[in-house]
Amino acid sequence: MNNEDLAVTLAAKLSRAIEQQQFEQAINEVQALRPIDIADVLALIEPKFAWQILEVLPNRSTIFAYLDADIQVAMALEFPRASLAKIVGEMPSDERTDLYKHLNQEQRDALLPALAQAKREDIRRLSAYEERTAGALMTSDYATLAAQMTVAEALDALRLEAPDAETIYHAYVIDGARKLLGVVSLRVLILASPEQLINDIMVRSVISCDVNDDQEDVAKAVARYDLIALPITDASGALVGIVTHDDAMDVASDEATDDFHKSGGVSTMVGKLKDVSIRMLYRKRVFWLVFLVFGNLLSGLSISNFEDVIAANLVLVFFLPLLVDSGGNAGSQSATLMVRALATGDVVMRDWFSLLGREALVALMLGATMAVAIALIGYVRGDAVVSLVLALSMMSVVMIGCVIGMSLPFVLNKLGFDPATASAPLITSVCDASGVLIYLFIASKFLAI
Amino acid sequence: MNNEDLAVTLAAKLSRAIEQQQFEQAINEVQALRPIDIADVLALIEPKFAWQILEVLPNRSTIFAYLDADIQVAMALEFPRASLAKIVGEMPSDERTDLYKHLNQEQRDALLPALAQAKREDIRRLSAYEERTAGALMTSDYATLAAQMTVAEALDALRLEAPDAETIYHAYVIDGARKLLGVVSLRVLILASPEQLINDIMVRSVISCDVNDDQEDVAKAVARYDLIALPITDASGALVGIVTHDDAMDVASDEATDDFHKSGGVSTMVGKLKDVSIRMLYRKRVFWLVFLVFGNLLSGLSISNFEDVIAANLVLVFFLPLLVDSGGNAGSQSATLMVRALATGDVVMRDWFSLLGREALVALMLGATMAVAIALIGYVRGDAVVSLVLALSMMSVVMIGCVIGMSLPFVLNKLGFDPATASAPLITSVCDASGVLIYLFIASKFLAI
Structure with missing residues (x-):
């Protein structure tokens, strides 16, 4: 159960x-x-x-x-x-x-x-504090010590603070102006001799975040440095709060959910799926759907430019969904890999060029495999020329799809948008429009009108 | 920097x-x-x-x-x-x-x-231990105490264990057979009086996982109960290791990456995107792409059944990508919401029926909005009948897309697959095939052949 x-x-x-x-x-x-x-x-x-x-x-x-x-x-x-x-x-x-x-x-x-x-x-x-900042996430229930305390005094102070503090496993050393001077872990405290000074055992290079930092950066710092709590300071360097590991873990999960939703073309949504109102669900989804309807008109416009070749070769329509979907699918894969890698920090902006080279090679291999598959089917349904048109189109569509899929997240990032905006629906629509154009252009060169 | x-x-x-x-x-x-x-x-x-x-x-x-x-x-x-x-x-x-x-x-x-x-x-x-189990994730560097120790003895014991243990903030109380009896936090220890017995202050209802549990369940338990560390026991109830909060956070992130990749039609992949070999990237992506080529043949088969109505009304082809993509997009949104909610535990299997009702309502609203949009365009490009065909098709396509998108993750889960297998490319292809069929069927009823 x-x-x-x-x-x-x-x-x-x-x-x-x-x-x-x-x-x-x-x-x-x-x-x-x-x-x-x-x-x-x-x-x-x-x-x-x-x-x-x-x-x-x-x-x-x-x-x-x-x-x-x-x-x-x-x-x-x-x-x-x-x-x-x-x-x-x-x-x-x-x-x-x-x-x-x-x-x-x-x-x-x-x-x-x-x-x-x-x-x-x-x-x-x-x-x-603004929502989604360190300030909105932090708690003010933390334990502080003074640098001139002895270890024995510090332990006594922590005993007093323990009922209210969210954690006493990290205690923060501050001066009279609450400026953050260092951090001492309870592990170090109980190992030290009672008469040692906090000043002599504290760690001075404290990892901290600013109160206005994005909550995602806070979660990343906690994860990167394996912290139990992360101190938050204001512009003057004064300690104003801490973010504990469990809250950081919740933020990381929420941010992953947000990226996940964006990847499916759903805007940022707060709350559990079961509890969200129907009106909210509608609002969070309708924008991309209607936006993409107009985006997809581009595919339609390409088609209307090639009506002659379609009319003369109706077999082309048979393969249309297959071909354009393949480009969109390959592009979605690339975008998914890229968006997540950018989110976790595995990939940074300047990796774009080297990744593009790798992506082109992978796309070539994928395109070739799929070209063989579709050429066989094309030969059965049509003839050798149709087969050739399909193979060439598939290669091009997959290559273009992959390049769009991996570049769009970078471009969006550069323009100041969340790279996760490069959702599967958006990539699919962009790849579809270019796929239709490529396919019908190649067909018009090889097939009779 | x-x-x-x-x-x-x-x-x-x-x-x-x-x-x-x-x-x-x-x-x-x-x-x-x-x-x-x-x-x-x-x-x-x-x-x-x-x-x-x-x-x-x-x-x-x-x-x-x-x-x-x-x-x-x-x-x-x-x-x-x-x-x-x-x-x-x-x-x-x-x-x-x-x-x-x-x-x-x-x-x-x-x-x-x-x-x-x-x-x-x-x-x-x-x-x-098998990969991705609690056993493969845990560390054996943990601190243990005996129930009959006094607090003073326990603190001395922890001082000795501190250099090797990953955490001493939670110490686990075991008997001679290493059976897990309870847990004591260092916070409780330093607040207790030195002569108290561990037996009297330990928490007996310890949250623990079995050594063969999935690492995802371990990460979920750590997140749910805000733990610093989670003890892992074997079949006999003996303590064999602990998983610390930082490792649990890494697992949660890896599992999110995995789901994210699956949602884009990329199979489970280990390692950073930059470091993964080209051959590996190819292998992890080619299956779904080729699988979906054959899936998309279904769309083609629908089309070939309606060649007459297409030949007589080439304007239908103009709207084909738009209509089928809309169904796929709406379906991808539904699937994305559902897959993530299942992964975070916000939604469980028995919520399916009530969610289906809500989803149908949202789909109706989304479909109606999009039907208005496409009907306007259809009236400009075609005529009133085309406009009607498009509006009806859009409604149906979006409704069906949403129902498929929200049901497929549940069905996959029921069949023992990861619900995240309901990727955007898969949903898109399934929705496309049904979309083409619906669109051309409706068209064949209203338009001249």
Whole structure:
């Protein structure tokens, strides 16, 4: 049974227990589970009852933080104001800010006065950063040390900070102006002798990101340097937050989803597929579909220029979808390889020229293989001349498709677009238009009109 | 300047310094860098010189572990056997095993006798696990504790294990038979009082994976439960290794790349795009291209059944690529959304039916929009009847495309294939064949032959 089936089964049990007013039993069912698993169960039952169960669980703020924003808001409406303030106050600062952003003005006005001053400030500060930046991703619950502390003092300080900090495995050394001076890992701390100074054992060359950096760069830095957390600094070099490895992993997954969607001609979409509204789905898909309808008119225009040769050789139409699709398919392959390699950083802009040479060679081999296949079929359906036209067209179509497919992501990147915009549908349409032109041009040279 | 440009610049400096026999200067250039950054520089210079620099760096085994396997092997050939054994002995056990797998028999025979008995055993054991399983991914460098230890004893034990363990932030509690009993975080340890028993503070419900589990499931568990490391157990419940968060993040990225490639009709490919051989690229792409040539013959066969109506209405050919591509594009979008949602776990098999209803509605809206667009163009190029044929065809083609696009990943999954096999090229070809048939069938009903 997977996590989701388990959640459905448990949610049904819980709902029954609640109907029979057996709250204790309901709570017993879930309290041994992990916070995220409890969140999955609570998401499936009525917000009112979910809140009643959540209220008595010891790690309720952690569980609440795992819920989707819309469910958090629905549940928040059920909370007495004092409880809401308490649970929101206990949440990790990044999650708390996300929730705040999802509340309407009235809910915000109800929540803010109930929070402690420091938490209000924190929400105001964190919610000011633009979406998809390091600032919007980071948490302000990190552990700091001073350079002149001894190891013993540092360990005592960390013990005090532990309940609130998201991680104490990396502690950041700052000066009076919060400027980031270095980092010490807990591993180093417990190995050092108690009287050593932090200043002498800290690592000074800290990998950090700026608060305005793209969240994708943050995720890449965490992945590249195998970090548990990445410190985020502002323009003055002052430490303002950290991004933890688990949040970086979520970003990497979201960014992959985004690229994946773009590769299929779907615009950036936030939220799970099951939860996204039909209107949103329509909006995210219609642009490319209609845009490509007009793009495909180019194929039609090529065709109308060669109506004579088509009329005289209707067999050409038989092979039309096959030929143009082959170019599009080969092009989609090239674009897919290139878009992903650019996204992971395996390939950079200046590799374009050397990759083009390799791609041309691969395209030649692929084109030749496919030319043989289609020439055989062409000979059976038509004659030797048709066979020759098909083989030549296939070679050209595949070569051109590959060159377009591998170049378009680079061109888009150069023009400041996301290379993932070179989606399979776009590549297919571009390759189709050129494929039709090539095919009919070659045919018009060899076949009688 | 990005990481790679920096590496190129530094590698050039290094090569010059080495040519002038100024080794010390070369070493000074790199030694302040992070291990992975040094590895990137060393990868760009001759193995012989790279080795001479690496040899004197204090964290050489960490740096060496970051190099790609082929460069590791090339450098290994330059090492004196004793140095090779030393550096390989110091490597993390998972990286060491990966290197071992890349050596030929002669190199293995040279290496093994130079390693300590325990490391030899470790390599033999780890290299026996199938690729892409938890066993092939895990490291055996983890920290263990006994349940009857006090916190003070546990901290002492961790201090001893720290130099070898990949992480001491999670320590695993095992019994005499290495059965996994619980987990203790270093955070909990430093907060506990020294005389408390591990048995009383450990978490007993440990999230773990089986050694034969798919590496994708391991990465998903690490992501879901925000773990720093995930313990791996064998069939008897004995702890045999751990997978750390950074390795899990790499797996998630590799799996996303794999799905991405499949979505573009490229088979599973190992290695960076720049490094993959041309022959490999050809092999990974030719199957789908040739397979789809034969698939597209179906489109051709539909066409040959309707040659009369085409011959009488050549304007139909003008709209042929546009119409069939639209179906393919809409289908690619649906498939992309579905494949990624299945991969991330946002959608499970039993969601198919409810998603189909939503998809049909979205398809209806998309189809209607596009029908209006094409009807206008059709009216300009043809007449009212052509316009009607086009609008009806577009509606049908988009609807069918979406249903195929969203269902095929589910069907493939049900049949035991990776849903990502429902690539854009495959969907396009299937949708094209049905699109041609629908279009020409509708045309034959409305237009004169």
